Amino acid sequence: MKKLLSIIAIVILIFGFLPITDANAATKNLKVHFINVGQGDSILVQAPAGKNMLIDGGPKTAGKDVVSFLKSKGVKTLDYVVATHPDADHIGGLIDVLKSFKVKHFIDSGRTHTTDTYYELLTLVDKKKINYIVPTPLKTYQLDPKMKTQVLYSNNKAEDSNNASIVLKLTYNKVSFLLTGDATKEIEEQLASKYKVNVNATVLKAGHHGSDTSSSPKFISKVKPKVAILSYGKDNMYGHPHASVVKSLKNVGAKIYKTPIHCNITVTTDGKTHKVTNACPKASTSKASTGKTTTNPSTTTKTSQTKFKNCTEMRKIYPYGVKKGHPAYEKNMTEMMMG
Structure with missing residues (x-):
């Protein structure tokens, strides 16, 4: 018995000196991936404790690419899916996503839209019995106990679908992300005047793919981003991004990343510092990668x-x-x- 106890004590001592491993190996890091979906938006948030939030899914043609990207990042369940507003270049790809993953909560702008794409998406939400949420401004969601995930703006009665865009701010200690959907200059002004929120952020996903209908110089000077993400399609037919927006971002010293050039862009942070990495596929025949409409x-x-x-x-x-x-x-x- 004494010999057995000695062996157990030695084993305990050995394991006490071994490095502690965790199933959530990257629990101390927040990762925000800006997925290259061509002319559209799609953002995957992987919180420190392992939960996942997908914000938009790009156009329908990007659906399979988004699903593939999520699987490559080890996603099995999406705790939240957010449809910032019902335009097809933001929600089309979510149809394939909802068919491929378990989704716990679906956050929608709630703005009425009569397209077949929007109807198909809401039908899937209902069929799969996903918890459907229309948020109110300044509402927070518990994606991670170490993070603050807040809706800065949402308006389901907006006449313009872009002005129905859900604006989100993610804050992890000293590092924050401002994700603006397609919100226009009018909404940017309201954030400060009506809702009186702090829009200063480390990373800005520029509104409406860099269009000059968003990202006013005044707004950008308040955000003061260190990193700016422009998500748009190569050779798109709308002139995105506008030269004046790029100039305003450069004027505040932001490092600019563009999905047609940098492809999939990832910002990783421990809450104190951040780093940006990117990866482009060796070859892609996806319609989404061209960004052409x-x-x-x-x-x-x-x-x-x-x-x-x-x-x-x-x-x-x-x-x-x-x-x-x-x-x-x-x-x-x-x-x-x-x-």
């Missing part, structure tokens, strides 16, 4: 209008964009790109 001939021939104030106005007439050489492209894109 297919032109619908029947849509582009219904009007002779070729002059618009900005890309948002243009999308009301040409929702699928226009090809280079089209009169609307020549008259609008040059001005949009030059600022």
